[in-house]
Amino acid sequence: MRDTDVDRYLERLQLAAPRVADADALVRLQHAHLLNVPFENLSIHWAEPMALSVDHGFRKIVDARRGGFCYECNGLFAALLQALGFPTTLLSARVVRSDGSLGPEFDHLVLLVALETPWLVDVGFGHSFRTPMPLVDGRVQPEPGGDHRLVHADGRWILEGGTSEGAWSARFTFETTPRRLEAFRGMFEFHRDSPDSHFHRAPLATIATAGGRTTLSGRRLIRTTLDGHRAEEDVAEDDVPPVLAREFGIVRGRQSSPAR
8 A cells, every 4th residue: 555545544534644553553543444434335235346455445435435344444454554564464254143153254354463462453344342452362341332352262263242131242253364355255246246145135334433323224224322322213215315425424426536
């Protein structure tokens, strides 16, 4: 990623370049990404071209000021982190389904940043941990909106989120084997193209806010506060574009630059 691209990406995140590639800077970068770049699957429902590449991610997320799903958001964020001096590795994760079964390998893309302690970084999972998590077995990370922890078992790490009942719920599991972006192509194309992918069920955009989270699922606008209060309202079809623009900064058809 060129210096000019780094500057434009940081402007998108409303963040100054860190002086040092350390844990504090990593925390600021993930927070800024989650607050400024939505998790969304709208390209699938709008039949927009989608490619598994950093160049595509840059044109979409930075130039067109859109969001994306994990392959786009985390794939591009990895390139930014590497350009800023953070040793960053792509990892394959298997998502835990509602029935407790595991999705396939490469179902989710997450990042490992190797500072003095390795850190799990993720800006492409929607509602999840806001602060990068050190790879420490069993350490609870308290966060507004829900605690998280990592558990190591049988050679794999498991990300768990706390429930309102005081229990833990597994979100995804991963190994620390380094991967190349190209290795995710099969699952990227499945989620992009197959009606069997959950991303094809309904248009979705969701973004973290200072006070909680805002989500548009289909035509249902949902606001959730950090203390768990939830408010929902239906959105008329004609009002969807202004809601996307106002709440997520998403404008359909906004032009990105030609290939860099």
